[in-house]
Structure formats: structure tokens, C-alpha cells
Amino acid sequence: MFLHYLKVAFRNIRKQKMYAAINVGGFAIGIAACLLIALFIQHETSYDSANPNRHHIFRLVGEAKQNGQVHSGIAFPAPMSKAILNDFPEVEKAGRIMSNSLFGAANNQVRRPDQQNNTYEQGFAFADTSTLEILDIKMIYGSRTEALKQPFSVILNKSMADKYFPNQNPVGQRLIFNDNPRLPIIVGGVMEDFPTNSHLQYRGFISLAGVSFWDNEQSQWTASNYDIYLQLKPNTNIASFEKKMTDDVVDKYMVPAMVAGGQKNAKESFKDTRIYLQPLSDIHLYSYNIEQDDTRHGDIRFVYLFAAIAAFILLLACINFLNLSTARSANRAKEVGVRKVMGGSRNNLINQFLSESLLYSFLSFLTGTAIAVLALPLFNKVSGLYLSMPWKEWWLIPALIGGALVIGLLAGIYPAFYLSYFKPINTLKGNLSLGSKNGRLRSSLVVFQFSISVVLLIGTAVIYKQMQYILNSKIGFDKDQVLMIEGADALKEQTTSFKNEVLNLPVVKNVSVSDFLPVNDTKRNGNTFWEEGKQQDDGFALQHWVVDENYIPTLGMKLIAGRNFSKDFHTDSSTAVVNKALADKLGIKDPIGKIITNGGEHLRIIGVVDNFYFESMKQQVTPLCMVLGNSNSIVSIKIKGADMKTALATIEAKWKAFLPNQPMRYTFLDERYAAMYIDVQRMQYIFTGFSILAVVVACLGLFALAAFMAEQRTKEIGIRKVLGASVAGVFTLLTKNFLKLVGLSLIISIPVGWWLMNQWLQDFSYRISLNWKIFAFASLLMMTIALFTICFQAIKAAIANPVKSLRTE
Amino acid sequence: MIKITDLEKYYRTEEVETIALNKLSIEVKEGEFVAVMGPSGCGKSTLLNILGLLDDPDGGSFVFNGIEVAGFNERKRADLRKKNIGFVFQSFNLIDELTVFENVELPLIYNNVKAADRKKRVEEVLDNLKIMHRRNHYPQQLSGGQQQRVAVARAVVNNPKLILADEPTGNLDSSNGNEVMQLLTELNEKGTTIVMVTHSEHDARYSHRIIRMLDGHSVTENILI
Ligand SMILES: Nc1ncnc2c1ncn2[C@@H]1O[C@H](COP(=O)(O)OP(=O)(O)O)[C@@H](O)[C@H]1O
Numbered sequence A: 001m002f003l004h005y006l007k008v009a010f011r012n013i014r015k016q017k018m019y020a021a022i023n024v025g026g027f028a029i030g031i032a033a034c035l036l037i038a039l040f041i042q043h044e045t046s047y048d049s050a051n052p053n054r055h056h057i058f059r060l061v062g063e064a065k066q067n068g069q070v071h072s073g074i075a076f077p078a079p080m081s082k083a084i085l086n087d088f089p090e091v092e093k094a095g096r097i098m099s100n101s102l103f104g105a106a107n108n109q110v111r112r113p114d115q116q117n118n119t120y121e122q123g124f125a126f127a128d129t130s131t132l133e134i135l136d137i138k139m140i141y142g143s144r145t146e147a148l149k150q151p152f153s154v155i156l157n158k159s160m161a162d163k164y165f166p167n168q169n170p171v172g173q174r175l176i177f178n179d180n181p182r183l184p185i186i187v188g189g190v191m192e193d194f195p196t197n198s199h200l201q202y203r204g205f206i207s208l209a210g211v212s213f214w215d216n217e218q219s220q221w222t223a224s225n226y227d228i229y230l231q232l233k234p235n236t237n238i239a240s241f242e243k244k245m246t247d248d249v250v251d252k253y254m255v256p257a258m259v260a261g262g263q264k265n266a267k268e269s270f271k272d273t274r275i276y277l278q279p280l281s282d283i284h285l286y287s288y289n290i291e292q293d294d295t296r297h298g299d300i301r302f303v304y305l306f307a308a309i310a311a312f313i314l315l316l317a318c319i320n321f322l323n324l325s326t327a328r329s330a331n332r333a334k335e336v337g338v339r340k341v342m343g344g345s346r347n348n349l350i351n352q353f354l355s356e357s358l359l360y361s362f363l364s365f366l367t368g369t370a371i372a373v374l375a376l377p378l379f380n381k382v383s384g385l386y387l388s389m390p391w392k393e394w395w396l397i398p399a400l401i402g403g404a405l406v407i408g409l410l411a412g413i414y415p416a417f418y419l420s421y422f423k424p425i426n427t428l429k430g431n432l433s434l435g436s437k438n439g440r441l442r443s444s445l446v447v448f449q450f451s452i453s454v455v456l457l458i459g460t461a462v463i464y465k466q467m468q469y470i471l472n473s474k475i476g477f478d479k480d481q482v483l484m485i486e487g488a489d490a491l492k493e494q495t496t497s498f499k500n501e502v503l504n505l506p507v508v509k510n511v512s513v514s515d516f517l518p519v520n521d522t523k524r525n526g527n528t529f530w531e532e533g534k535q536q537d538d539g540f541a542l543q544h545w546v547v548d549e550n551y552i553p554t555l556g557m558k559l560i561a562g563r564n565f566s567k568d569f570h571t572d573s574s575t576a577v578v579n580k581a582l583a584d585k586l587g588i589k590d591p592i593g594k595i596i597t598n599g600g601e602h603l604r605i606i607g608v609v610d611n612f613y614f615e616s617m618k619q620q621v622t623p624l625c626m627v628l629g630n631s632n633s634i635v636s637i638k639i640k641g642a643d644m645k646t647a648l649a650t651i652e653a654k655w656k657a658f659l660p661n662q663p664m665r666y667t668f669l670d671e672r673y674a675a676m677y678i679d680v681q682r683m684q685y686i687f688t689g690f691s692i693l694a695v696v697v698a699c700l701g702l703f704a705l706a707a708f709m710a711e712q713r714t715k716e717i718g719i720r721k722v723l724g725a726s727v728a729g730v731f732t733l734l735t736k737n738f739l740k741l742v743g744l745s746l747i748i749s750i751p752v753g754w755w756l757m758n759q760w761l762q763d764f765s766y767r768i769s770l771n772w773k774i775f776a777f778a779s780l781l782m783m784t785i786a787l788f789t790i791c792f793q794a795i796k797a798a799i800a801n802p803v804k805s806l807r808t809e
Numbered sequence B: 001m002i003k004i005t006d007l008e009k010y011y012r013t014e015e016v017e018t019i020a021l022n023k024l025s026i027e028v029k030e031g032e033f034v035a036v037m038g039p040s041g042c043g044k045s046t047l048l049n050i051l052g053l054l055d056d057p058d059g060g061s062f063v064f065n066g067i068e069v070a071g072f073n074e075r076k077r078a079d080l081r082k083k084n085i086g087f088v089f090q091s092f093n094l095i096d097e098l099t100v101f102e103n104v105e106l107p108l109i110y111n112n113v114k115a116a117d118r119k120k121r122v123e124e125v126l127d128n129l130k131i132m133h134r135r136n137h138y139p140q141q142l143s144g145g146q147q148q149r150v151a152v153a154r155a156v157v158n159n160p161k162l163i164l165a166d167e168p169t170g171n172l173d174s175s176n177g178n179e180v181m182q183l184l185t186e187l188n189e190k191g192t193t194i195v196m197v198t199h200s201e202h203d204a205r206y207s208h209r210i211i212r213m214l215d216g217h218s219v220t221e222n223i224l225i
């Protein structure tokens, strides 16, 4: 029986090629989208799942309220992990990671003692031996407990070890970090590379043994630079432990330390502080609102969003199947009647139609899997991930088959029941226009499909607009034509002469030396300042940037009051140029001449620049001051003219003359700026991709539906034309109803899209406003696409010779 | 074999109620060949549908093979139908996606006959009706006469006790029509009861008895043999 069903289904597919292609094509697109998203979700949820103790491992997160806003962070004082370990028997192990680039973590110039050239290596962190144990670091050479025992020892990951010490055990070998031969680093061990689904991606761990970044740093409770990982004993009550630990850390250590430092209401300032335990497996997906967490992490909200979008696309394909099946019911009605007369029961027919939808589903899964495999490289590129089809996993094939069964049944169940319901006495007479019977359901589903598509189109348009706004809006500095040379601290005392020589190059407009730049991964320095004469308690957070006198012109910032630093003023060493946000904060109309202080430093304001974005546009511009000084690892060069290639070559030649052994490492300010919004960019690409898919699937359905409607009305159209209807009249007749449906979907989807995208924009402190143009654009686009889709069929029917169509009846 | 008494059937649409069968009583004996005639719209097809258990009467009694079947539900009717009754329609009603062989095989599939037995039986019938050489053709590739021959083959493949034919020659020219009538006569001679609706006096003469209907009523009966 089943074979009989399959045979008939195959013949139907062969007979109705367009219909079959649309069903399979739509499904395949939906399935490909779902597969890719499923891979993405599987990857995102697999983070840190290899650690055997993962259920007992936590990262500490501190939460504090400031001005009613909750801030979360993961940096804690140096002595804290040991204190917690000592104070609480529940804690089995406690370990720290220090990745602050200010202290030699993160990035280093590396070479073997016998090498001349340095290589810039990223991904170092300081770590305790206990951290290695908690994180279950797997060693290739050396022992986990011994490798970091020695001060100045390092564990390299396999790829870095292979780079410097190919084909050998490098334990005991030396490396020179940052051209400091007096302080060689000893390789203590080699670890496996972190898998891509680990929330940590460090390439090297440097020992914390004997480290003290300044006097008494290791016992200081008022500076927070360490991430802390704990391994707790099984069966610890997490909630009560969090409470105990917070009270202990605050009352026993933090408050006394602050009181000793002169803070008066220290206890009060910790009122809303809470330290909580973040489970290891949550770190990747649930850290999106933790500030200054430099581990690369995902976002559970995106996981949900993409899952929803993929499911919607698949749903759209299911709707196509359902609509086309019921629309074509007239074509199948006779068959149903005959089969029933021949003894087929309703169950027989339901089974037959389900077999048919299952066949479609399986064909679609084959095609969809193929599409997914082909699209995977593109998807990886856009999403920044390294996903691959898990061919070797035992569950893949069963999962695909299971998916095909579920989709086949889901899409087929309604048509099966609907078609099998026909009574033979009605259908065998022929001439029954069953197709129009459930027109209302079909129309609702079309409206639903187009509503989803339009919401996605609106989303795409809004994200695109916001991205354009980010890239092109007045950001307070001129990011174009600026070359950033990093690692310039290697120039040491030659910095000034390098700067001057570059400045004299004809291709160069200006040069500035400063590590503080308005893009990510450059230096920041937060301080508490207040206006001289006022109380410390009136203080505010202030970015304190060290720059040179060329900084403001090189970056094209706009002075709105006062003057820039000048070589001619010897007193400029204790002056500051501030941003407008600071002037606003002080609440003074003319802040020139006013003095701000942090207790030690007293700075007289000599100029105000217009606000410039130095953090993501997701945050408000905060107060900032610039002071003259030495901060020499990044040289920013503003290029004259458009010939970047020549300029680069000349500058590189100059660099080589100064530092023959260290390749010039450079980026461009505008690229760095764009990179800050890579997540928005990705979101834009993914949204664009998905909305194209949704529109394609919906239009495939519309196309087929229009074809069947035109086919069904062939006779009617023939009669109308014989009676004098014009081509235009027939065209209108055939397109009017579909366009009405699309119009209805616009009415539904515009408010939804407006609401959703308004939510999304709330993430940005600086954002576009949603105006009617975006919605008009999306509407017009959808209408045009829909019209194109149906107009082919409508024109075909409208210009057909009526004599032919009437004769066939 | 068939005994209907005071059979009634109404069709209700929103505005009007049509009485398709109005207290109709007829009897058909096993082995008979009965023709039903009457003007268009007098209820012949309705009668055939009820006799064929495709439809349920609204009143009266219908005894089939000694069992009262009026009021049977769809499932029971279908069960009785697929074991006992074969149909031949004016418009052939073959399934376009199936070959001649597969069309004829269909009732056997639904009766859960094993594949090997099915093949034997279908070939036997196709042989008998001299359409064996067309077994792998699709309906569209056949002439009207050939299609109706396949339809007859399909109706008899299950060895039904009763064959119901609704204007079986209505779409055929006279020579093809005569061939089909010949087939029905042969089947009847082998013992199959036949009830046939026809407009043609010529065709009606192949039967034993003609029932004439008017407005859902049986008006006269001509006994031919
Ligand atoms: N499905 C139906 N709905 C409404 N009226 C019907 C239906 N089928 C038949 N009729 C009506 O019932 C009467 C008998 O029809 P039918 O049995 O088809 O006549 P015949 O086959 O003798 O031409 C006619 O008046 C016809 O209009």
C-alpha cells in the first residue's frame, strides 16, 4: 500500500513540476535556514561543556547600583580569591585570571633569544596554578601543577609553541617578551589550544607567582583587576553562599580598606553591592550585560531571535504547502472520489496524502541539507563562527529523518484531512469549484506570511539605517585617512624623532602619539575628579587621557571654546582640554580657567572640544579630559591626499629605518571604528539574509497560488473577454485580491515592526528615529515584489485567447 | 438482492429543498439486468448512489442481501461496498496518474489482496476484456471506448455481486457503446446483477427489465424477458 502511495506521489510530482518545485524549494530554503541556525544554537549552547566539574565551577560577578542603574563587572581585588578560599570551607579551589593589558597581559612582542624580529602575539593572561586546575587545562608538555610555579614562567598553547619551538618539547626554553632581554620568560609547559566552544580563548598563561604590579598590589583591596573562578564542593547552597560571601568580602575586607583610605561613608556605598556566582556553562550566553568582560561571548537573546526567525521561515514554507494543497484540491477531488468508490477508506486516503507530504518533506530535507552545506562557509563568514556539519555524530541522520517526519506530518495533516473528506458523490460529477471553498483560511495564511516578511524587511531597513547612522553620523572626530601604528613603544627614546621625521613626510598631514584613542582596544583610564573647592563626594567619573599637542588636530576634533595645548606655553603641563560632557557635568557655562582635581592632580581647563564618541554608541558620552604627557605605544598619522598606498610605503620605510627588527603593525582608524559595531553589522547581514529568504518563500507560494487561481478561472476569464472585458480589466481582476492581502499584511506588520525595532534601538544611546520613510520603503518594496510575482500569471491569463480556454471545457 | 421501499432523498440548499426520490419502491433480484430510464433530473443518479452505498437515504428502507442498510454509517457502508459492488460511470473516472493496470488493481489494493494474487487477477480481467496490450498505458493515451473498457475491468476485478452503471455509454459513439453493452451482458450472463441508468432505448434493450422514473417516482416497468 505504502509503495502504491509513493508511486502516485512521485507521478504527481512529475506531473505538476512547478508546484513540486515550489513546495520542495520553499521547504528546502526553510530547512537550510533551520539547519544553519540549529548548528549555531548547538554551538552556542555547547560552551564549556567538556569540563567534568562544570556543575561546581563558577565565575564571580559583582553587581552594584549607581544612580539607579545596575552595573555588573567581573574584576575583583587581588587578595580576594585567597580570602574567600580561606574563609569558606565550601570553596574547594579558587583561582584568578588577570588580562588587563595595562600590566603586560593580553598582547606582547615575542621572540626567541636567537631571533631578531619580534612578533606581536595576542591572548596572554596572568593566571594562578589553581585556575588551570579549575578550568581543567590539558597539558601537552610540562605538568599543570608545576608549570607556573616559577615567577616569569609561561604556558603556551600548542599553536604558539609550534610556532616558536617546532617539533620539540620547549619546557625550560626561554622567550624574550617586549624586547626585554633582562627578563626572559621561561616556558613552563604547553597546553592544548582552547576548543572554539570555550568562553576563554587565551593562547598563553603567565605565572602570577611573585608578581606585584606595584607596591603591595597583591594585598590591595581598592583596585580591581582580577577575574575569579571558584570550584565549590558539591551540594553547596548557592544562594546562601553568595550572601555569606558578599557580606564577608564587603564587611571584612572592602569597607575597612576604604575607610583606611579616607572614604567616609564606605559602608553606605556597598549598600546595593552583590557578588554572585555565574555557572561556568552560563558564561558564554548570559554575560551580555557584564561590562568589561573581554572574553568573547554570545548572547542568549540572539539565540532565541535567530531560532524564532528560522522557525518562522520554515512555517512559511509549511503554509505554502498547505495553501497549494488545498488550492489544488479541485484537481485531486476526482481522484479522491474514485478511490473512495473503489473501496478506499478515509484512513487510506489520509495515509496516502500524508505519504505524499512526507515524500515532499524528505526531498526537501535532502535539498535543504545540500543548501545548508553549500551556504555554511558564507554563514560562517557573516556570523564570525567556525561551524561545520557534524557528519560524524551518530545523531545527525536520525535527527534529519526525525525532522523530515515532523515537518512532513505538520505540513500534511491539514490537507490530508481536508482532501480525504470529499464525498465521492459530490466530486465525481466534476465541475465542483472546491478550490475556492477554504479561501478564507488560505487568505489568512497568505496575510500571515507576508506580515512576517514585512516585519523582517522593516527590521532589515532599520538595522541598515542605524548602521549607516553609526558609520556616517558626526562622531566628533575625523576617522578617515588615519593610520594607527601600534607597538610604537619599541621606539623608546626615539619616539619624538620618529614623530618629527614622519611629520616632515610630504604625504603626512599630522602625527600624534597617544595610546588613548576613540576606538576599542586602546587605553582607558577612569578616575574620580571633582571641581576644586568642592567635596570629594561631589566627584564624578572622568576619563583621564594622556595625549600630545598634535592630538586634537590629527583626529580632527572640534574646539568649541578655549585653545589646544601649545609648545609655547610652559605651564601646559598642568592644564587640560576637556570634552563638552565634562563642561555640562560641571554645570558651568564657561569652564575655561576652572580647575578640576582628584586630590593629587590639579588641572586647569584651557579648552573644550565638542563631544566625540569614544565608546560604543550604545553608551552616553561621559566626561573626559586630555592632558599633555607621554603615552607612546600608538602613533596616529593623518594622511594627506587619497594615495594611501604610497603613503603607507613611505611611512613603512621610515619605520624600518628606526626599527629594522620589528615589522610595522598598523590598522586604520575608520576600520577600527567600524569593527566596534561588528555585532550590528553581523545582525544586519543576518537579518538581510533571513528576510530575503522569508520573502522568497512567501513569494514562491504567492506565485503558485496566483497560477492556480488563474488556471481555475480560465473559463470565467474566457467568458468575460468574449463579453468584452479588456486585458487591463482582467489583469486587475486577477491581481486585486492578492494585493489586498498584501496590503492587509502591511497594516498588521507595520505596528509590530515599529514596536520591535523601537525596542532594539533602545540599546543605543545615539540612534535614528523611526520615521515613516522606513515603513513606506518596506511597504513599497513588498508591494512591488508581490505585484511582480503575480503579474506574470495575471498577464498570461489576461492576454490568453478566450476561444482556446472555452474550448477546453 | 435489492429491495427498497418508500425510499426518500432530499437535497437541501439554502433556498430550496429538492425532493430527488419520492417514496420510491423497487426490487432487483439476484442475476437480473435492470435498466433505469427517465428524464434528466428525475433522480436516477441519486437512486444509483444510494444503491451503491455512496449515499444515505433520508427515509424508507433499503435491504441489501437481506440486511437493512439504511442508516449505516460511512465506515460500514464503505466496507459493504468494497466487497460487493462495482461501478461504471459515464465519465469513466479513471485516475490519470495510474496506468491501466494500476487503475484496475486499485479495488484489490483497498481490499488488501496480496500483490501476487492481485497481478494474477488483474491480468486475467485485462485478458478477458482484451486490453492486456494496453496495461502500461495511461488513461489519456486511450480512446473513450478503451477507457470505459478499463473502467468495466476495474468494476469487475473484485468479483462484485452487483454492478451499477450510470450512463456507461453516454460519452461513447455507438460502436464503442455496443461493445460496452456486450461486455455488461456477458458479465450478467456469468451471474452478476446489473443496474444501469441509460437514456438510450437501444441500450435499454440489452436488459431484462426497464424501470421508468419521473420526479423521483417509479412510474412503469417494462419486462423484456
Ligand atoms: N448534490 C445535490 N445538491 C442539490 N440537489 C441535487 C444534488 N444532486 C442532485 N440534485 C437534484 O436532485 C434531483 C435528481 O438529480 P439526479 O439524481 O442527478 O437526476 P438524474 O440523474 O436523473 O438526471 C435533481 O433535481 C437535481 O437537481
Ligand SMILES: [Mg+2]
Pocket: B044, B045
Ligand atoms: Mg444522472
